[in-house]
Amino acid sequence: MGTYQIIATAAMGLEAIVAKEVRALGYDCQVDNGKVIYRGDETAIARSNLWLRTADRVKIVVGEFKAYTFDELFERTKALPWENFLPEDAEFPVLGKSVKSKLFSISDCQALVKKAIVERLKKQYKRNTWFEETGALYRIEVSLLKDVATITIDTSGTGLHKRGYRAAQGTAPLKETMAAALIMLTNWHPDRPFVDPFCGSGTIPIEAALIGQNIAPGFNREFVSETWNWMSKTAWDEARIEAEDLAKYEQPLDITGSDIDHRMVKMAQENAFEAGFAELIQFKQMQVKDFTTTKEYGVIVGNPPYGERLGEKSEVEAMYRDMGQVFNDLETWSIYILTSNEQFEEFYGRPATKKRKLFNGFIRTDLYQYWGKRPPRNKE
Numbered sequence: 001m002g003t004y005q006i007i008a009t010a011a012m013g014l015e016a017i018v019a020k021e022v023r024a025l026g027y028d029c030q031v032d033n034g035k036v037i038y039r040g041d042e043t044a045i046a047r048s049n050l051w052l053r054t055a056d057r058v059k060i061v062v063g064e065f066k067a068y069t070f071d072e073l074f075e076r077t078k079a080l081p082w083e084n085f086l087p088e089d090a091e092f093p094v095l096g097k098s099v100k101s102k103l104f105s106i107s108d109c110q111a112l113v114k115k116a117i118v119e120r121l122k123k124q125y126k127r128n129t130w131f132e133e134t135g136a137l138y139r140i141e142v143s144l145l146k147d148v149a150t151i152t153i154d155t156s157g158t159g160l161h162k163r164g165y166r167a168a169q170g171t172a173p174l175k176e177t178m179a180a181a182l183i184m185l186t187n188w189h190p191d192r193p194f195v196d197p198f199c200g201s202g203t204i205p206i207e208a209a210l211i212g213q214n215i216a217p218g219f220n221r222e223f224v225s226e227t228w229n230w231m232s233k234t235a236w237d238e239a240r241i242e243a244e245d246l247a248k249y250e251q252p253l254d255i256t257g258s259d260i261d262h263r264m265v266k267m268a269q270e271n272a273f274e275a276g277f278a279e280l281i282q283f284k285q286m287q288v289k290d291f292t293t294t295k296e297y298g299v300i301v302g303n304p305p306y307g308e309r310l311g312e313k314s315e316v317e318a319m320y321r322d323m324g325q326v327f328n329d330l331e332t333w334s335i336y337i338l339t340s341n342e343q344f345e346e347f348y349g350r351p352a353t354k355k356r357k358l359f360n361g362f363i364r365t366d367l368y369q370y371w372g373k374r375p376p377r378n379k380e
């Protein structure tokens with residue numbers, strides 16, 4: 001098994017959380033914009049894909065070098081040991097991006113990198129014809145940042161947010177990676193109640209259940225690097241066995257999702273069923289202003305409407321007011337609300353204990369955090 005430089009890509013603002021996850025898997029790492037960088041073998045690649053809840057993709061770095069001219073990009077790409085990664089029948093599309101670099105034409109960079117790899121492989125595989133590309137997929141990316149080219153191969157395939165449980169989705173579903181990040185930013189512990197009063201298609205409650213039972217989020221899906229001939233099958237098998245051993249399917253959980261829209265509740269139930277949590281998560285149709293509880297030390301994580309759509313604003317603001325009132329008595333509960341509405345605290349009626357800037361896709365939002373009383377020691 002070789003060792004590789006690995007990149008776990010992260011949505012803007014989630015880098016530190018991805019890094020924490022990478023460290024929890026046992027790998028030292030560095031954090032950069034949009035990525036976390038570390039070294040590891042094929043087991044690390046398999047474990048990262050299976051376990052990282054908040055990363056977008058796991059990539060292998062094939063090479064990194066300065067490139068100010070097309071010639072440099074071509075020659076340095078050709079000098080990389082592509083035959084170690086790409087078999088003769090590999091399908092290898094090349095994607096590209098360029099930021100603050102002299103080589104800014106992405107299509108030219110992509111075409112050139114493709115040509116350089118083909119040249120290299122022709123020599124190594126002793127052929128003088130084009131490759132048919134009928135085999136496994138190796139998605140290559142050339143990313144230029146301040147004239148430094150980083151060339152990677154994607155090991156994930158479909159993005160890591162696709163856990164395999166989303167049969168149906170609502171109008172504004174939260175990305176699974178983002179939902180997991182929100183939960184990881186709270187002080188929730190599996191023996192405390194968890195509520196999402198705006199559950200939509202159920203993403204937050206389902207991610208909470210996966211976290212609560214320590215289930216690897218990628219356990220029920222496949223990854224493109226599993227199809228690669230040089231990738232150790234044992235590494236993948238062992239990583240899956242480890243995930244199975246670490247799952248705590250017996251861990252009781254108290255997770256509830258509710259939504260004003262009964263169609264959403266049905267959708268959330270379908271998704272929870274797909275995820276294997278049909279019995280575990282309680283879903284019900286309810287508007288937030290009817291929320292009551294006699295439980296203590298719970299955690300609420302909600303992604304309400306932001307009121308950005310025309311005609312929706314005043315209704316949403318009134319709902320934020322209602323929310324502030326019904327949550328007012330929950331002294332022992334911690335409440336986390338994600339919204340782009342900058343006046344949220346005014347409507348809600350209280351300043352947040354802490355705010356954290358986050359991007360929900362391209363929308364700038366804040367996670368408004370209202371910390372409740374700490375549970376007695378044996379409840380933590």
Ligand SMILES: C[S@@+](CC[C@H](N)C(=O)[O-])C[C@H]1O[C@@H](n2cnc3c(N)ncnc32)[C@H](O)[C@@H]1O
Nearest residue numbers: 173174198199200201203259260261287288305
């Ligand atoms: C942004 S979506 C939540 C998406 C969800 N996180 C997901 O991943 O699918 C907001 C949800 O809040 C619900 N909603 C709107 N007003 C509500 C209210 N007053 N009480 C409870 N739910 C409400 C909507 O029906 C919608 O499903």
